[in-house]
Amino acid sequence: MEAFTTYTGRGVPLRRSNVDTDQIIPAVWLKQVSRTGFEKGLFSAWREDPEFVLNKPEYAGAGVLLAGPDFGTGSSREHAVWALQQYGFRVVVAPRFGDIFRNNATKMGLLPVVLPAETVEALQTRAERDPAAEITVDLERREVRAGDLTVAFDIDDYTRWRLLEGLDDIGLTLRHADDIAAFEQDRAGWLPTTV
């Protein structure tokens, strides 16, 4: 996983609530068997509209998506995270996230930042007034800084540590292979198997 410490870049205001993962990456893009090339599918239906915010040249290259509440609801497709990252986003800020999306993001090093709705709104307004204005998302200090605004965000210590170090969960878990084997010894014999 890509490590995340601090990112400074511009923000894209996406003033919509309930942006489900079907919108982030429509199902037709899920047929690929590789992990690359998903940036082309990011919001592909909405990008057909020339007025869609990602089509505005002033937001090209921005790395912070400023989204409405309930971002990433619906389907568990991790492709949504891959698409956002491959397009160039490092952070998504929203008042609320779908649980699975948020979890997938932290596995991949895309930082989901939960901030109060009024704060997200203020950041969106700022990015609309001045698309060149920069936002700093500092995971070490757990804060977002934008002009005069400095606001703290919550993230649990363990997830923060994993992101800062860019650690792979599987490697961490396999250190406890003995615990897993011991648990397996005690499982009831009547539990089903697929073979």
Next chain:
Amino acid sequence: MGRTLAEKVYDAHVVRRAEGEPDLLYIDLHLVHEVTSPQAFDGLRLNDRPVRRPDLTIATEDHNVPTTDLLKPIADPVSRTQVETLRKNCAEFGVRLHPMGDDGQGIVHVIGPQLGLTQPGMTVVCGDSHTSTHGAFGALAHGIGTSEVEHVLATQTLPQVKPKMMAVTVEGALPPGVTAKDLILAIIARIGTGGGQGHIIEYRGEAIRALSMEGRMTVCNMSIEAGARAGMIAPDETTFAYLKGRPNAPQGADWDTAVAYWKSLVTDDDAVFDKEVVIDAAALTPFVTWGTNPGQGLPLGDAVPDPASYADPDARQAAERALEYMGLTAGTPLREIAVDTVFVGSCTNGRIEDLRAVADVLSGRRVADGVRMLVVPGSMKVKQQAEREGLHEVISASGAEWREAGCSMCLAMNPDKLTPGERSASTSNRNFEGRQGPGGRTHLVSPAVAAATAVTGRLSAPADL
């Protein structure tokens, strides 16, 4: 202090607990399909890791499979490659696979329960958000992303933080003609698409106890649409009767041991929920969605809402966008909305009881002129059972199309899709923009409402016929 059903199942699966770290939770059953697994198998290969427990893993082909011409190769080369990749991966890593055309093939959340692989007290995961379906058995079941699919393949565990607990209690009895689908749509409309975030929902109360296993699966299936990763229902005699005799259910003395354990899987009287919602079943009527998220639903007797009536600015803006996308005008009675397509199927409503409900309504009737109706069984076994009961004859005689098993038009990854602007009444689980095909417009409904709608060509309940 007492524990909830979910806490009991969770606690029984903790492999390792350490201060400042997530718990490591053991996974009893891992369901795999072609869409969210190829990159996970690639990850194993890259790190030279085996599948730790192929004997607790099962795969099926469902999302991409065509529902016609099963014996021909898949026409879409990208879909074909994805299905062939699953076959190659399952062969290489020793995972049991039910491919297209196989008797055991079907939607991943239909075949687990059908085989008796899904049992009370188990932990079940799958790279699919509708894994919550399996919670109907009192299993702790949730959807995961591809990174976690790889994690479970490699370790048979997942790092987890114990979720919060939410009770949805449905008191009283559902009136005649009101189904499990109407109930869950009403619950989602009440608590919202974010209402269950961070929680496991336990569905309780008289109306839940009265549901069949199929009905309970419909309810738990859509927990994710209320934002909850998992929904659960305590196992009872209905659960045991459904499981007994299934191929992977315990047998002989094991059955008695298992049932004794399963009976302990109830929420203690003194357990505490973080959140509680009470629903009056008697007040419910057939329920349909009008918008582009599953929380945008209303009783069929109502009219398309006026966005101005929402106090919350986000809800108002979402309603405005939804009406524009759906091509609807505020104030139009929902019963006046005409549809082009009716889809019956999916992991929400593709089981035998759903097909019986559809055949009941269609019997002696015709699908309205100009309406296309697809009936897609959830699995090949469901299809065979329906054919033994003659349901396919009733369905075909009405003018509906009787198809092979798969996810089909629920998410339009196979050739079954809406064209831009086309409107459907669908028994599936998501009315998101473009979900059933780019530009398609979806109204979520129960199987009975779907069938009645097919007959009249407008959103209708059987009582309207």
